[in-house]
Amino acid sequence: MNLRALTKGDAAVAGAAVLLFIASFLPYWTVDCKGKYCGDTSTNAWDSVLFPVLPSVFLLGILAAALILVQRFQGQAAANRQILGLRLDQWGIAFSVAALWAALWSLGGGLKGIDHGIGAWLAVIALIVLAGAAAGGQLIPVLKTPLVTDRPAAPAAFQPGGYPAPGQPGQPGPQGHYGYPAPGQPGGYGYPAAGQPGAQAPGQPQDVAAQQAAAAQAAEAEAARQAAAQQAAQPQPAPAADFAPFWFAVPAPRQLAPKDGPAGAPVGELVPGTWYLAVEQRGTALVAQLQDGTQGVLADTSGIQRG
The missing domain is CATH 2.30.30 (SH3 type barrels.)
Structure with a gap:
């Protein structure tokens, strides 16, 4: 189970499925009846009198969410796994749209004195969210962002930009932060101190400094590549x-x-x-x-x- 493969769109799919399951137990029909002989004036989707609302709206929508999440949990291992020419998430998108279509049609018709209850309206809302998140999960940027990111369990206090705050664990010491030397101290990584070779003198063109920085980065990248090649030639x-x-x-x-x-x-x-x-x-x-x-x-x- 790869939680890092889940996105915010997948979280919306799971939340809509939970909402749809709850809606199945709420009144789907309500009867406008007053008097001691009326009896029960509401029924939910699990009542057999409403068949086939339960399988075509509620169970189909929950199945669609389950197929989408199973595909995400399997990650790249299921990228090419298909059933009748479609992946599991593609089946889930189709089922969610079909469930929404059935839910919209079920709102029509009815008899005098019989109205749709909160369960019917909540089911439609849940299926709109489910179908939208399923179909737009890979198209809308905000839904494509990861749900879980790797972060330290107990990080030190950091200033904006990811640099340790003064006096906190992980602070590099009096020399300052990575790449930012403290006043009067030698230069940091990639930042030569004043008066040292490579330091930019007043009036020196900015493009010369930029070229020097680019050349230093290229040299470091080449050194890292050569080190990796040498390591590959040796037994691991x-x-x-x-x-x-x-x-x-x-x-x-x-x-x-x-x-x-x-x-x-x-x-x-x-x-x-x-x-x-x-x-x-x-x-x-x-x-x-x-x-x-x-x-x-x-x-x-x-x-x-x-x-």
């Missing part, structure tokens, strides 16, 4: 038996190599100011996991900050 060490996953941050952008072939194209990039989870150790390298669940090998672990 077995994972440490006493290794425990931990959170860490990098001082500069670094590439993630594929787990099975470190010499291949990078599968992602680690950037400063973001916490990543180390799930495995291979010698001096770490297997890191991104927010979307992607895992890769971080060959250069120098200067990382453990959470």
Whole structure:
């Protein structure tokens, strides 16, 4: 079960299914009858007199939500798995639209003195949300955002931008934050101190400094690629038996190599100011996991900050 594969659209689908289930127990029909001989003046969808409202509206809508969520939980393993030419989530979208169609038709007709109850109207609202979230889950940006993201269990206090607040655990010390040296201290990562080689003198053109920064980043990326290639040529060490996953941050952008072939194209990039989870150790390298669940090998672990 991969919770990271769920999106806000999937949460809306699940909530609509719960609302639809609750609506099935609420009055679907209400009878306008007064007097001691009227008896029960309301009935819900589970009453056999309303057949086939229960299977065509309520049970079909709940089944649609279940198919969509099962497809999401299986993730990429079920991307090409089909039943009669359609994936499970595609069947779920079709069932949700069919249930909404049946619910709208069930609001028509009726007899004098018999009105639709709160269960009928609540079912229509739940099915509108269900069909909309199911059909637009991969089209509307806000519904495509992940529902669960990787964050440290007990992070330190951070200032805006992801940098530790003064006096909190994880603060780099008197030298300041990553890339931001304190006054009077040597320069941080990628930021040379005043008077040092590479420091920008007053009046120096801005494009020269930008070119120097781009060249430094390119050189670091090339060094990381060469380190990954050298590691791939050597036998991969077995994972440490006493290794425990931990959170860490990098001082500069670094590439993630594929787990099975470190010499291949990078599968992602680690950037400063973001916490990543180390799930495995291979010698001096770490297997890191991104927010979307992607895992890769971080060959250069120098200067990382453990959470």
